[in-house]
Amino acid sequence: MDGTYYVGVDLGGTYIKAGLVDEHGAHLSNLKLATQADRETETVVSNIHKAAEQAIAEAKVPRDAVAGIGIGSPGPLSHSKGIIYKPANIPCFRNLPLRDIIYAKTGIRTTLENDANAAAWGEFWAGAGRDVKDFIMFTLGTGIGGGIIVDGRMLRGHFENGAEIGHCIVARNGRQCGCGQRGCVEAYSSAHNIATRAAELIGQGEASSLKSIIDSGEELNAKHVEQAAKAGDALAMRVWDDACHYLAVLIVNMQHICNPQRIVLAGGLIAAGDYLLNRVREYAQQETWKLLDDMPEIRFADLGDNAGFIGAAGCAWEACRTGQW
């Protein structure tokens, strides 16, 4: 596959990121367009098409050297059918056969993948997992997403909805999650929930230096909680530590289920650096069994915001390699 290239498109509710990527995962172009998710379907589809064409044009590569297009999209969606069902942040999309639409518009074979899976594939293919075969990525943002690679293959599952690791229950009868469950790891450890949990506890009358931020009318975020915890605020420390502790429980559970060589953390929350990573590692060592030493390495992702489009391109590369679109 020397000299062939892959378009990666990372579709988000606000922006479409796209680029042309070579067979080693290096990108030759890298651009960002507005999604215009509040407009009608045709506009959003046209923006996706435009981003893909622009990624090729900007890379100055002959069009016939482009072997595939990969699109990472918010779900729920079907990879095998190429259909996006009803993404929360692109309300005009309803059961849209985006894969076949983009194939028809470009004449280039296209594959569709869940955005968290695509980003994990990007790190696996060209980032923090490029030297391993059993790999898991947690994306710690507003919610918690994930991608799981087992023996070099994406784990999707029968309903094509696997690796929804944020909704693993770590506390029976625990905190309410937006998904309808209670005690999901997302309800304790996502950036959004770190902030809302702190605000809730303060609202219940617990003392905290964070109260002044809430009282000022500013919306509390995870960075505020992190900073207050570092400054010794007891409530913020508890919320931050619980977030790290529940992530460690999830890591131990993934250790026993998928037994990966490496687990990589990505997403906005990793801006906290060692204040996150060291705690998560310590709690994982504390929680894990003593029978065997099969704890995966725990580290941060490499590709940052580019993981999405690079991984989407990687999904097209994989589809070419295996012949499975």
Next chain:
Amino acid sequence: MDGTYYVGVDLGGTYIKAGLVDEHGAHLSNLKLATQADRETETVVSNIHKAAEQAIAEAKVPRDAVAGIGIGSPGPLSHSKGIIYKPANIPCFRNLPLRDIIYAKTGIRTTLENDANAAAWGEFWAGAGRDVKDFIMFTLGTGIGGGIIVDGRMLRGHFENGAEIGHCIVARNGRQCGCGQRGCVEAYSSAHNIATRAAELIGQGEASSLKSIIDSGEELNAKHVEQAAKAGDALAMRVWDDACHYLAVLIVNMQHICNPQRIVLAGGLIAAGDYLLNRVREYAQQETWKLLDDMPEIRFADLGDNAGFIGAAGCAWEACRTGQW
């Protein structure tokens, strides 16, 4: 592979079960020998060899129609290296290259698999999972073992120690487990732990009809707890319900991680029938999310005690099919 056969050996601490199995998973012989696990390595190995030869002889099949031998063994072990490290219930085995030993003794290619994985593979190949591709089995015995099949392939993981689902943590800072962790599902839901937890609570002074069994000097077992729960004993009901509830939490977690079509329960505990299955199903429905309907089917296994040797034979069949021994 018409007309070819596979020997399956299920190595346990007390018995070796073995049989000859055809390419559809039907067995032509089925026998049981004593393991003699308290004797020296040569004796145990000789018993395994004897069981395999007897399985062929009793089936009255030409020896050259036997394409492979599969051995399911207690771990920890390495499938890829064919080595058993140090099984708790066969103390003479230490880093034993059993796969190559049996191959040398029989002249028939041999594969080695973790016993819980082999049993799950048996159900997947020829039992309660034969019509699905994404399948998980929980074996509920003294401990809780498991096997995970993802898109038709056994999930083993980098350290070859995947699907240790009994050691998923479902209660942070929960009950101590034999593995060194706290709050494992095994610590609440295995037959052994259902009994020991009830005994512990009674020892702490809680009232229960089960106290008379303990006082009589009889060892409490899970069947006692089940019967007392059915008869309305409050403590037994709580222990039984918690066991079912935590199994349901594990099921929901497996739903989100591996997204299987079906989860099958096996092992001694399923003798409780609907009193187990209905509660587990109800709690799973209660615990799962409302975003999507991707709850796997939950049912009992089909093959009973034969799953181990049939699955071991199935592992040999798979090794022949893929060329990966």
